[in-house]
Amino acid sequence: MRDDNRLGGRLARYARVGSAMAGVGARLAGERFLGIRLEKAEHAADLRAALGGLKGPLMKVAQLLSTIPDALPKEYVQELQQLQSDAPAMGWPFVRRRMAAELGPAWRGRFASFEQHAVSAASLGQVHRATGLDGRQLACKLQYPDMQSAVEADLRQLRLVFSIYERADRAISTRQIHAEIAARLREELDYDLEARHMALYGAMLAGVEGVHVPEPVAALSTRRLLTMTWLDGRRILDFVREEPEARNDLAMNMFRAWYVPFYGYGVIHGDPHLGNYTVRPDRGINLLDFGCVRVFRPDFVGGVLDLYRALDRGDEELAVHAYEAWGFSNPSRELIEVLNLWARFVYAPIMDDRVRSIEETNSTVYGRETAEKVHRRLREVGGVEIPREFVFMDRAAIGLGAVFTHLKAEINWYRLFHELVEGFSVETLAARQAEALTRHRVPLPA
DSSP states (O other), X not given: OOOSOOHHHHHHHHHHHXXXXXXXXXXXXXXXXXXXXXXXHHHHHXXXXXXXXXXXXXXXXXXXXXXXXXXXXXXXXXXXXXXXXXXXXXXXXXXXXXXXXXXXXXXXXXXXXXXXXXXXXXSSEEEEXXXXXXXXXXXXXXXXXXXXXXXXXXXXXXXXXXXXXXXXOOSEEOHHHHHHHHHHHHHHTOHHXXXXXXXXXXXXXXXXXXXXXXXXXXXXXXXXXXXXXXXXXXXXXXXHHHOGGGHHHHHHHHHHHHHHHHHHHSEEESOOOGGGEEEOTXXXXXXXXXXXXXXXXXXXXXXHHHHHHHXXXXXXXXXXXXXXXXXXOSOOHHHHHHHHHHHHHHHGGGTSSSOEETHHHHOHHHHHHHHHHHHHHHHHTTOEEOOHHHHHHHHHHHHXXXXXXXXXXXXXXXXXXXXXXTTOOHHHHHHHHHHHHHHTTOXXXX
């Protein structure tokens, strides 16, 4: 069974998505050339209707876009957030054929047991529980068929979605956002790379208390089947509902799970949503799903800290240096002022040396108001092209902040942050990153 990028698969996908998008394009053309007013809310609802009947990558992209600040207007975000990644699980006869294609016709003999019903199903694949011949409890992540064709077709259609948006609003160029999403989605199809990411995370977090990572099982894995050790845990909100006093412990464990790899190795888990981790009885965090992992240049990570220092000291020259390290080319004074509006919102929790909640300055309402102000000012200064590396760094920071908001955690974020970055240097990070990534066969950042 072949899962390569087939022309037939792409054409079928184009037909499904293209017919759904045709009405959206026609409405935009009516506004542009016939003077028919286009209401953003109604337009956004059309987009959701166009995307909502689809499963697979485009559904994942839509959900992803709804979490990237300023990628789309709030009307679009509100509609896309209603999309659910609820792809139906493959039936058992189909699973048997898929497993035979990946591990050979005698695949059942390589497991002591293999559960017929999936324990979870998402946009790109589904997970089955199994037991290894050595008695270990395992999770087998099996990719849906023809996903490469679906990804390429959906990425083409995503360009159309972006072009429709940019014709209505030119505040932010979506070129680099599309390029970054495309790169990460293509990587998510490669389960061999995800296994290497998983092993890398196991090494980076080996000495971090309260954080756990599954181990990949190479002998039972392929490019489209990833077998790993099973980690028992509960959904985080269910756990907190029964043990509300655990909120702060969980938040601190999650903070370390995301930012020890970032400041220590220049690596970040780019998908911090509630389905990608579970909680153990001792309040430890199980970090799951390593398909969306981003590796950053050491200079970029240094720029993140430089911008913090610039905001803290009011050092405009250092802020310019930080934005240039992120990939903003020759930013004007006006653009720096606009970017700083968003930066102060994102950095606010680690600027105060006191116990506080995220919501004090990073509430949904305040965030929306800040985003709208930034968006308006960007239009006034002629728009901006977001650097590729910035896309998932920003998404991870905002997404993790949203999780902390759900938890209602009250922590001295300032001290937690300063303990983490004490003694940081770009040179040390570069050396540590090169050694770890080379050892685990993960590509170094360009």
